Amino acid sequence: MGENEAGLPNMALQGKKMAYHKVKADLRTSGHSQYLDSDDLQATALDLEWDMEKELEEPSFDQFQTDNAEHQNLGHSETLDLHLDSIQPATSPKGRFQRLQEESDCVTHYTRSAPKNNHCNFCYLLKILCIATTLFIFGIIIGYYAHMNCPSDASPSGTNNPQLYQDILKTIKAEDIKKSFRNLLQVYDSEDDMEISKKIKSHWIALGLEDTQFINYSVLLDCPGPSPGTITVSSTGQCFYPDGQPCREEARRGQSQDLFYSYAAYSAKGTLQADVIDVSYGTMDDLKRITKLKNTTNQIALLKLGKLPLLYKISLLEKAGFGGALLYIDPCDAPESAVLSSEPFMVTLNPGGDPSTPGYPSHDESFRQSRPNLTSLLVQPISASLATVLISSPKLRMDKDVCRPLELPHNEKRTVSLQVQTVTKFKTVSNVVGYLRGLTSPDRYIIVGSNHHAGHSYNGQEWASSTAVITAFIEALMLRVKKGWRPERTVVFCSWGGTPWGKIGSYEWGEDFAKILQKNAVAYVSIHSPIRGNSTLYPVASPSLQQLVLEKNKFNCVRRAQCPGANVSSVQIQGDAEYFVNHLGVPTVQFAYEDIKALEGPSFLSEAIFPKHATKIEELDPSFNLHEVITKLSGEVILQIANDPVLPFNALDIALGVQNSLKDNEPSVPNLLALASKLRDSAELFQSDEMRPANDPKERVPSRVRMLNDILQDLEKNFLVQRVPPGFYRNILYHLDEKTSQFSILKEAWEQCIPETSNETLQEALSTVLNSINSAHTFFKTGLDVFESVLLEKN
Template sequence: MGENEAKSPNTSLQGKKMAYQKVSADQSMSGRSQFLDGDDLQGTALDLEWDMEKELEEPGFDQFQLDSSENENQGHPESVDLNLDSIQPATSPKGRFQQLQEETDYFSHYTRSAPKSNRCNICHFLKIFCTATILFILGILIGYYAHTNCPSDASSSGTVDPQLYQEILKKIQAEDIKKSFRNFVELYKSEDDMEISKTIKTHWTALGLEDVQFVNYSVLLNLPGPWPSTVTLISSGQCFHPNGQPCSERARKDSSPDLLYSYAAYSAKGTLKAEVIDVSYGTADDLKRIKKVKNVTNHIALMKLGKLPLLYKISLLEQTGFGGVLLYIDPCDLPKTVNSNYDTFMVSLNPGGDPTTPGYPSVDGSFRQNQSNLTSLLVQPISASLVAKLISLPTAGTKSEICSPLELPHNEIRIVSMKVQTVTKFQTVTNVVGYVKGLASPDRYIIVGSHHHTVYSYNGQEWASSTAIITAFIQALMLRVKRGWRPDRTIVFCAWGGTTLGNIGSYEWGEDFKKILQKNVVAYVSLHSPVRGNSSLHPVASPSLQQLVVEKNKFNCDRRIQCPETNVSSVQIQGDADYFINHLGVPTVQFTYEDISALEGPSFLSEAAFPQHAIKIEEIDPFFNLHETIAKLSGEMILQIANEPVLPFNALDIALEVQNSLKGDRLSAHHLLAAASCLRESAELFQSEEMRPANDPKERAPIRVRMLNDILQDMEKSFLVRQVPPGFYRNILYHMDEKTSQFSILVEAWEHCNSLASNETLQGALSEVLNSINSAQVYFKVGLEVFESFLVAKT
């Protein structure tokens, strides 16, 4: 109270009537004044300027209670006698301070507390100051040594550190991939599909992957019958199996699984006796030429695999009126890595997923359609050696510098009877799924997909190669995660089941979680059949990812002695990326090693699935160095997409791809070119106004980055068209093959228009392309407006 009173003005106190409070104190209490010298007393008296008249009117009980409490703390509760009768009003002609000095009893009680309070306050302040200083210094020391001893654990996931990526990728070793590959191949020989799935799950869980689980779907599979299919030459009565061996009881008993599994999944079943007509590759031009000279109704087409999607060519044969197809691969089209003498294979006519639940998942309670076969044609793959016997050649595919394509003589008639035996049954297809949860954006997913063995499929070594690579990357990644680091976005690892029969596992999983995936999937990294040859790296990527692929490949080339220039393209690929490209519009990337001859030959030969021992991975890549390269390239893409604050997608490259697809095309009308030009302008503006500033750490506001990433991840969805010919991609940014630079649906529509003398299909395709371009242009424009509105609101 003294401090407050000291602030009151000190006017002339002489001649005023003063009122004083006198309190009788105990003898022991008055003795305490000896600890106060004259200076202290005078200083204390100066502090005690209060309105004495007010004090008389309102006796200060609070001050007494405070004094009493202080004395209790000192162990003398009995030293104060609160005798209220001793409080007497008094008047004095003397000054205020003079009167106070004369009243020694007053000072003995009142002046005691002020210097004690000052000393206590000083001591209390010193204690607090010393304690805070000690704690501050201790905190600095703890933080310093914690940061020094554990730098990796303290690293922020939001900080982009290329060196961190390289430290993770260094853990991927060719020898480890080779060991895993051999283990998986051994499992193929002895275990069924479920046991292999359990092995993968156990291995991934042991590596530390989170929440690894099975995702099962009961689906309709089309499988070979108990006996191989047959082809009988009516003129001679000779019966042959698909591999060219004569039919016999011994051959049936000794028939290997390879013979049984030389079939077309989901083909029609039955027997057909008819003339064989050579349709070459079965293109629209081939069929138009044949229809001019022959009636093809219910006849059997002899057709080569390649050049166009098989499903599309089958649909053309159905429209033309054929009743059956003998499908083969010309030895002249095969890459050197495939043994042309052992050319039995299988194909699938399934466009994707469970045929009984098209467009929705095969879960309990789902309505199932009656779809035992997906075509009215009898389709049977046969070997080139059987084709040679049908056309009366002594041998087929003889090894020479010049390869002569197989061709049925025009003037000869061949009548055969083909018998297709398959069975359909419901089986469980299993996916193995695990993840590493992201730290900053756990609701954004990068999906990494391989495929595992299904008991009714070929490609035994290809799936083992794919699974070994994804397992090697998981192992390297989890070593870092266990040390405290996590990516910004969640990485989901999937081993798909039922891939060979029509990407069944990935389609069902995608349909099951479609709503979540449409919103949250950022990118898909495919590891389907990573090593098919050893001469050329063949990266395939969405237009928005091509620049990043070029950068990563160049960086890896700088560290290798021999690294030829690599062309990155957006072309149709086989495997489980299909659903994510064509139904979700997700940016996708895949690295594979191919033979140059395979790239130069007809496209879509990869639709054929060969027996396990037809392609020997260890002969192609004996030291597994190619596997290591694929794993590191894919891994670096995964890490950068998962951890960059701004998604490394290029909006302008999409616009440039659209313009290139219309360049020099006779189908490119003026309105298409104008729309493509507007799209490029919008993409350039978006790139300069939003993407470049966001890449500056000083302008990298979290809300702005999140908005930008949401726009980037959905850019390709504008290019998903509603209807396409069978086997064509709905995502029109992907071309048919390396040789085709135009939009695939426009190329097909032009051929269809020429064959039918009608432009209805062409006009429909042009409208689809135009709508996609306009939609993308509006998408970028609206994105810019959203950012402008955000900045205005923020201002």
């Protein structure tokens, strides 16, 4: 047994020494007792040593075996000096050594240790009691001060708390929005938008949004020239300004600066004398009809705004060989709330961003391309009154109170001289960006965007309306933040500059932070021109957000006396949401009040930017109650997206939207329909199996929820395509307008393909749509496979 014992750890030896020392000490002490003689003592010692060896030899106690030499030394030493009172009985882990102190011959005669042991136990208990009492007192003190520093009404983050949202939004008042609106209008006359930007920044910081900053870009702007554009009728020599007034100095002075701002930004410059050809709305059918009747080479098109994106119609005019275009809005198409017959307006021919740095941000060291104009056409917006003069047929306008569209008779000829004078120059465009950091997911961004006034242009009062709305929500939100609450995800508030020239501020910021936004942007909430009419609420949302928007609108209708039903559609919208929809594939939502006639009439009339007095916001909403509704609806959506553990995006609605876009498709494509059906099946499975964490907190495993949210926020990226007609969205989930249910690129390709023997354009469009649907289907399947593997590993 010696070899095995020699290799054991010293700690075991020390424990065994304690047991033996106790026995030996007892025996030595007993040598002076009158109750035992020496023979009895020796016999007892031998018996005890034999018992110890016997127990140590049992297999279950191998770990407690001692070295043989040590055992001999302990068993026979006569000089070991031990103090009985300072040594406690040794105990084995199983309690089997305790009987060494329970022998009747030892314990009954040596009771000195009992009082000492009881005294120690009492001290030990007293020490524990003191420590516990001290910790309890400290706990009360810490809890008291923690309660003092944390307000009682600060709700815990991480939960969908509708009552919390209502508490935040109830502080939004129409009177406050009206006051903010009027204050903004008092300082917007500056030619430099930095003054407005500084006011917005200082106001946001004062409200508590301390992480607010300027982000500036030097960009190429196309500004009014030294004199406004002119249109001269060759047959009479009459010269007109774009508003229809004669070219006289007094008329020019009377119109102030508005006359200069009636132009098409980034149009070609110069003078063109040619015949005017009425192309109506400039659709593919209109141009097919015109080109069969007349020679359009280097002629001037009389073009109505609406029905299709202006950039697309300009591209068709270029292909047809036109040299110029006069743009106007037919009075029959104008909303009742707008009196536009004599109003000049501005348009932009810029698809987005700084023209000198297409696709990349405009930093000082960036390479600049020379692009003073973005079209070969001379383009000039004119008022409806001037269009009537050119047509020379006033009797066509009204017939027994029925509006008849303006139209130039085909057998009449009009020759005019068109002069366009604009100047391109580099100017600073300023964005104001404020961050409210998220608590648990600060790397996920909900972006809220409005726009502010830009110098060298006019964009009505809409900018003040949208800025007042976003500021009112910031104020309500920061009141809660000051009480200790924070959203789960980061909310980024943006006031964009350069919007009239082609969403320049938002495009440049998006290009600057593209890598981050592609991964981290969750949603975009647009607050662009929220009051365009006062008759109906007009929400626009991505397919994945339509259900959420309907829920919020229905809930708010219950609380309002008058609430007409609102249909949610996914259509192209004006404003700075375009970059986030087209290049990032971010789910987007926008609320606005519209005129019913504007919704029933041609789309894309909002591409025209009118002067400040054309749209009178306070006449449309004198009490600013509509502003309050827009603020609260937008705020509820922002709060829910920013706080729900699982993003409130509906994957199945995307699949249903795809199927609906193919129902009335011409021509019918069976393989597309079959693939869309598979997409719906996979979306249904994803919705039923993977959306459980949205409803059951027990299912919210952090890693699983994170992966689920990543899939939800990236769904629409599968429908971004590279090549689309000018002015069309690259995100094919969005239609041109409410009247069109087809995929926009398929509809355009089909119309273009009809007169041609080759269907190459149509086949390319079909292939693009098919690839997008297949990509989304694969995306769903991959997501399901990932979750299944995670669950298997967990089990």
